[in-house]
Amino acid sequence: MANRPVRELEVIRTSRITEHMLRITLGGAAMADYPSNQESAYVKLMFPQAGDKPSQKRSYTIRQQRPMEIDLDFVLHDPLGPASSWAKQAQPGDRIQVGDPGPKKLINHDADWFLLVGDMAALPAISVNLEQLPDDASGHVVIEIPSETEIQTLKAPAGLKFHWEVNPQPDPEGGFLISKVKALPWQAGQPAVWSACEFNSMRQLRHFFKEEHQLPNSHLYLSSYWKLGQSDEGHKQAKKLDNEQSTGE
Secondary structure, rough: OOOOOEEEEEEEEEEEEEEEEEEEEEEEEOOOOOOOOOOOOOEEEEEEEOOOOOOOEEEEEEEEEEEEEEEEEEEEOOOOOHHHHHHHHOOOOOEEEEEEEOOOOOOOOOOOEEEEEEEEEHHHHHHHHHHOOOOOOOOEEEEEEHHHHHOOOOOOOEEEEEEEEEEOOOOOOHHHHHHHHHHOOOOOOOOOEEEEEEEEHHHHHHHHHHOOOOOHHHHHEEEEEOOOOHHHHHHHHHHHHHHHHHHHO
């Protein structure tokens, strides 16, 4: 973050996408020299705390970008955290400190077929990935949602089959998404996989893709965006420990 400029952006408008997803459009004069072509990159928003406590930082994917505007989609968790609380109360004219975009993480297009897997937190990034795939792309999209009210209409090549998998109660062991992925037919040829989800779900998917199918890192992107029962800080610690253990294996 130290190497990325921080600018104060203004809430332009808000719009409800589904029952639990809210889109916030940010813009303002500080966008005049904003980097272009940043859809799918992440930015860090800084949410003030009471007293002298440092701001809490949260990462969000740029869902759409237009001249002088970016759209960020917020999942309205229950209970609401600092980011979702801010988003739910945001009004046009509100201002927030936002770090400039980090690297984009896109699926490898040099593949015979594609598999994208995630939950609601990953929907903005999955959506951008789908929009940028070749028109003749084929494969599967598996998305875990808490109810059918969260199903969205996403732009994607006709050869991609969507699997909206309803799971009202997340599994602490992270077994739901992996069970749906294992039920899919594994197509011939070289796949490219992009997946982001809950921490324990990510670990199970990682084992499946790396150990059972030996996918090379060039064709596999995996990330955990949150951890069930943990704060953002707890999730960061879990990711750090997991990375150290994975590196040491």
